């Protein structure tokens with residue numbers, strides 16, 4: 037059995053599955069039940085300054101995108117940070133950590149950008165016995181209007197400054213949670229690193245409006261006739277999150293900075309993908325909110341089965357395995373030639389490949405009177421759109437052409453050697469291959 | 471052979487030899503990967519799911535379906551086997567329409583349940599075909615336990631005990647292990663020698679010895695077992711068969727349905743198994759349906775299933791009644807046999823219509839019959855057993871009998887339905903109780 041234990045930024049947990057800072061981690065009751073269900077750690081719902089807690093709108097607080105059969109694909113929320121008194125949260129954290137010494141308990145924080153505010157809350161948080169802090173520089177609604185959350189995360193100088201304060205006033209590991217609502221994720225990540233952060237976590241939610249009520253003419257969720265943009269999360273954001281994680285993982289100046297992958301993790305497979313692209317662990321919010329704490333059991337069994345099948349001994353050995361294969365477009369092999377191939381036995385003759393290719397691509401699929409669909413190799417550019425629109429798995433596959441064969445589309449012999457755009461004759465800036 | 475459907479009497483080879491395999495093919499062929507994903511996708515992963523409660527072995531159904539949905543049927547199988555080591559057989563034979571699938575929220579809401587049974591089969595087949603036995607034994611306890619009966623109850627009990635580190639000897643009167651899985655379940659529910667393959671796979675846990683041809687009361691005694699073993703589990707099922715109590719019952723051609731089915735299950739060549747032209751099955755349960763359907767599949771011309779009360783009281787589920795009807799079995803209800811006629815061999819049976827309280831109406835009818843199957847229930851047989859309750863061994867808690875150190879479960883024990891899955895649950899729970907008891911004794 038593969039070893040699922042992880043050590044992330046010096047914080048140990050029995051598995052790499054942490055609950056992200058959000059309603060699932062907003063109170064002792066939830067967190068205890070989450071630990072009983074098997075979660076390896078939690079990032080406690082973001083705490084704010086002492087004093088009267090923030091106030092949430094009553095709701096509705098969520099907008100959603102569904103697939104057929106109402107599978108929840110994307111969720112948008114307008115919740116703020118915790119609306120419970122600071123001391124109540126701190127007392128609860130203390131109790132929970134004491135009872136679950138083997139689980140990771142990280143406390144998320146968001147206070148105004150001034151040193152005293154951070155200094156004073158850090159001292160109190162440290163007293164709980166928690167394992168680390170996460171700086172919430174990501175919340176894209178409400179708090180940002182008050183100069184916190186993503187309003188900080190979008191300004192690298194602030195990110196660095198606050199990180200420095202935290203490292204200065206606390207011995208706890210500091211994880212900086214990044215907002216995706218920014219053009220270049222590497223900038224705030226670099227700022228966090230320069231500020232001394234022990235790790236970054238990403239992504240927080242993405243600015244979004246999920247839908248518009250066409251009778252009320254108001255965005256949803258609609259509160260008394262009005263709506264505000266919210267933060268998008270759930271399965272729909274995974275591709276965006278994966279890219280941002282990967283960007284950080286492959287940037288030379290950010291090497292060695294642990295990454296906690298967040299955004300749309302719903303199954304063991306999602307988690308494994310984040311890990312392979314460089315995340316040291318993952319955090320989950322929407323999947324738990326959709327299916328309950330029990331989903332972690334599938335994540336645990338699935339990841340351990342996968343690691344066993346691959347002969348990978350531990351989570352650590354999976355982390356970053358796909359990073360070396362993340363390249364830039366200009367370095368992709370232009371001599372790699374494939375052709376779509378339709379398995380006639382598997383084909384159900386729906387014609388979707390034909391419509392896609394004929395109407396929107398390269399007119400490379402032929403349709404006969406009796407609805408037989410075949411690929412015209414002389415037209416196929418191997419875009420693989422047909423594969424993606426085909427309802428039958430593995431019916432259409434991309435078959436690699438071997439060196440020496442003639443590509444009927446270009447009339448050229450397929451070269452064995454790798455060649456990319458940087459040396460291609462059509463590239464005005466091409467440099468001759470060495 | 472020149473017999474065909476019209477040949478009178480009880481004869482073999484009514485069908486073209488090539489047709490038998492087709493007739494007895496898998497009732498529900500296994501889902502392919504894509505079908506399994508589509509079926510799994512319909513599960514809502516309900517909280518505290520009603521399907522789990524409805525399963526006598528409490529399999530975590532939403533979890534195993536999610537594991538299928540995420541491409542790990544092997545993990546799904548482990549989830550199933552943790553609760554039900556005969557999850558493979560149960561996936562084939564459970565009347566899911568009255569168990570998990572009846573409770574499925576989508577059955578309640580839409581009349582279309584998630585295909586739990588078929589998904590269970592998909593998962594368990596995947597792991598079993600890889601030859602993987604997912605459990606290993608705890609350190610040996612040095613304790614020895616005797617299990618009588620290698621049916622689902624006995625096998626489940628033995629497996630759980632072996633897992634806990636005990637050594638188990640199973641005694642069974644029949645030549646093969648498996649109980650009714652091997653000798654009773656309809657052939658089209660478990661084709662391809664699955665019952666024996668499952669027994670072999672289960673025994674891979676180690677620590678279990680099976681002694682076939684050893685009958686309690688003939689070759690071994692309960693007192694002897696008590697003296698030689700640290701505990702005894704009785705899973706002997708129901709060996710006896712109820713009588714019709716109609717004159718003429720002893721005529722040739724009148725058989726116990728379970729014997730017919732056992733012969734059929736053991737037949738190496740179905741084209742050599744004789745069956746009547748006009749077959750009458752008396753009873754209203756699973757055995758009656760199985761006998762009727764299989765007689766029809768063997769090529770009987772007319773098969774009637776006659777039950778003494780109304781359809782809604784039949785033990786066979788709606789699904790099974792429909793299955794029988796779809797195979798051409800005529801179901802007659804509210805009729806009791808009053809006489810079996812014939813000169814030596816049965817020729818016809820006379821029935822009297824009864825109301826739902828079994829009050830005779832005075833109206834009678836006759837059915838031509840050259841073969842009659844009695845399927846009106848099985849009974850416990852054997853002497854020197856622990857105290858009974860009604861006609862079964864009285865048990866309390868997890869299968870404790872009136873005799874200290876002796877547990878019982880499955881069909882032979884009181885309480886619970888006579889189903890494979892219930893037998894598994896009772897065997898498993900008795901094993902846990904035996905283990906707890908032996909551990910407490912120190």
Ligand SMILES: Cc1cc2nc3c(=O)[nH]c(=O)nc-3n(C[C@H](O)[C@H](O)[C@H](O)COP(=O)(O)OP(=O)(O)OC[C@H]3O[C@@H](n4cnc5c(N)ncnc54)[C@H](O)[C@@H]3O)c2cc1C
Nearest residue numbers: 619621622623643649650685686707880881888889890893
């Ligand atoms: C025809 C038929 C069809 C059925 N179909 C279904 C179905 O589709 N689905 C379903 O869920 N259930 C079905 N059942 C019911 C199901 O088979 C039983 O509930 C289940 O097998 C009970 O398991 P058990 O272990 O208690 O007993 P059994 O399976 O009866 O096993 C008892 C074992 O004990 C052995 N034994 C008996 N007496 C002695 C003795 N004195 N000494 C040693 N060994 C002994 C027997 O040889 C046998 O191997 C069917 C039953 C019948 C008869």
Ligand SMILES: Cc1cc2nc3c(=O)[nH]c(=O)nc-3n(C[C@H](O)[C@H](O)[C@H](O)COP(=O)(O)O)c2cc1C
Nearest residue numbers: 056057058082113172240269270299300320321322
């Ligand atoms: C209702 C809700 C409230 C959230 N509150 C916080 C918060 O207080 N602090 C924080 O850092 N992130 C918060 N998040 C963001 C999540 O922690 C997480 O980054 C995001 O939802 C993406 O992960 P997911 O796709 O698994 O949901 C919240 C998300 C939701 C849905």
Ligand code: SF4
Nearest residue numbers: 094095096097098325
């Ligand atoms: S989930 Fe539903 S019931 Fe619970 S607080 Fe929200 S609106 Fe109310």
